Every structure is written in C-alpha cells, then in structure tokens.
Amino acid sequence: MNALWIFLLISMGPIASHGYLEFNNVRCIVRDRTFVSFDYCFLKSVNRTYKYFSMKTRILNLPVNNCVTTFQVRLRENKRILYNFDVKLDACKFMRERNNVLGNYMYQMFAPYSNINHTCPYDHDLFVEKLPVQYVNKLIQTVIPEGRYYLNSTWATEGITRAELLLYITKN
Numbered sequence: 001m002n003a004l005w006i007f008l009l010i011s012m013g014p015i016a017s018h019g020y021l022e023f024n025n026v027r028c029i030v031r032d033r034t035f036v037s038f039d040y041c042f043l044k045s046v047n048r049t050y051k052y053f054s055m056k057t058r059i060l061n062l063p064v065n066n067c068v069t070t071f072q073v074r075l076r077e078n079k080r081i082l083y084n085f086d087v088k089l090d091a092c093k094f095m096r097e098r099n100n101v102l103g104n105y106m107y108q109m110f111a112p113y114s115n116i117n118h119t120c121p122y123d124h125d126l127f128v129e130k131l132p133v134q135y136v137n138k139l140i141q142t143v144i145p146e147g148r149y150y151l152n153s154t155w156a157t158e159g160i161t162r163a164e165l166l167l168y169i170t171k172n
C-alpha cells in the first residue's frame with residue numbers, strides 16, 4: 001500500500017495544480033466524555049494570508065500509553081477515499097519507529113506546532129498551536145488535486161474511540 005501511494009504521489013505531483021488550499025471548517029468531536037474534552041478547537045483568520053488551526057485537549061485519564069489512530073482523506077461529494085489515503089497506526093509504535101510513509105506525511109504537517117513530538121507515555125494534555133494553513137499548503141499543494149475533501153481522524157485507547165477530528169478542506 002505504501003509503495004503504491006509513493007508511486008501515486010510522484011506520478012500525480014506534476015499534474016496536480018499548484019493552487020491554494022483552504023481550511024473551511026474543523027470539528028473536534030468527543031466520543032468518550034470520561035476520557036477527554038477539548039479546551040478549544042478552532043480556525044482563525046488573522047488576515048487574507050494568515051489563517052491557523054489551534055486545538056487543545058484535556059485528557060482526564062493520564063498517562064496515555066497506548067493509542068490507535070486512523071486518518072482518512074475523502075472527497076466531500078461522494079465520500080470516496082482520495083488515492084489510498086487510509087491509514088491506521090499504532091501511535092506509540094509509530095512515534096518510536098517513524099517508519100510509516102503516510103504516517104510521516106501526516107505527522108510532519110502538524111509536528112512543529114504541537115507537543116505530541118515525543119514517544120509514549122503522554123502524561124500531559126496535547127495541543128496543536130497556530131498551525132498555519134499556508135504551511136500545510138506548501139507540503140501538499142502539488143499532491144492533492146483540486147476538489148473538496150475532508151480529513152477524518154479518530155483516536156482510540158484500549159480499543160475505545162475517544163475522539164474524532166474532522167477537517168474540511170478545499171483545493172482550488
């Protein structure tokens with residue numbers, strides 16, 4: 001799957017336009033209130049060229065020493081998955097080994113703006129602080145074709161989904 005994805009990444013690159021990415025909306029959804037809540041989760045437009053995403057969790061059951069996360073990118077109109085963009089990762093193992101291509105791709109998008117950047121266990125709340133849309137755009141602008149998408153990311157510990165993050169994006 002990863003090899004296929006790399007192939008697509010390289011072959012699709014030149015034909016994808018260099019247009020701009022817009023973050024339309026973000027939703028942080030609590031699936032288990034006994035485990036986590038969000039202090040905040042929002043997009044903010046500072047001006048025409050600077051828009052960012054911030055999010056902070058309040059984890060009620062620390063430390064976190066196991067986590068399974070999924071990432072899917074789907075087209076909004078028909079829910080079809082873009083390329084094979086459907087990842088399921090043991091997050092603690094990934095943070096130790098960093099050996100999943102799609103995982104690394106997702107990780108580098110928010111890591112510089114987050115405190116998730118170490119191995120398990122996590123004994124603190126997690127945040128993404130002022131992740132600029134422009135920064136993400138630079139990383140993916142040649143890869144994603146024009147269209148309307150959403151990223152669906154789920155986070156589970158002990159086999160129970162605790163939270164879900166939905167990010168709605170448009171590429172023009």
Ligand SMILES: *[C@@H]1O[C@H](CO)[C@@H](O)[C@H](O)[C@H]1NC(C)=O
Binds near residue numbers: 047048
């Ligand atoms: C937008 O806001 C950022 C941060 O305050 C600033 O650095 C930048 O110069 C602003 N851009 C424009 C076009 O006003």
Ligand SMILES: *[C@@H]1O[C@H](CO)[C@@H](O)[C@H](O)[C@H]1NC(C)=O
Binds near residue numbers: 115
């Ligand atoms: C992780 O990110 C935090 C917050 O941005 C930063 O203070 C810290 O130095 C980083 N740690 C590592 C190991 O990169």
Ligand SMILES: *[C@@H]1O[C@H](CO)[C@@H](O)[C@H](O)[C@H]1NC(C)=O
Binds near residue numbers: 152153154164
């Ligand atoms: C996101 O993914 C989860 C798990 O696959 C699913 O239950 C949920 O319905 C999805 N949400 C959307 C809006 O697609």
